[in-house]
Amino acid sequence: MMPELGKYAAAVLSAYGVSLGILALLIFGILRRNTRALAELEAAESQRDG
Template identity: 45%
Template sequence: MPDLGKYAEAVLSSYAVSILLIVALVVLSVRRSRKVRAQLDDIETRRKNHGEG
């Protein structure tokens, strides 16, 4: 690891915040994807049950 000197705290905390934000975005995206996929599956099931497909 490079010597960051007096800026080590700022640099490392910036990395930590960035990583946390990226992880949060991935988690939110996956959760949203699952929700939308479930809704689409429900819509397709209802269409098939009503004889429209």
């Protein structure tokens, strides 16, 4: 299933790990910002409506 990486196994696997970590941080940041923006939008709309 996984190719034999030989002496490069540690470098390749750590690169995969770092890439997945960065991707997870980006997704978490996007979801957090989306939640904050929705809350601000609700507040602005409720102030506008009265």
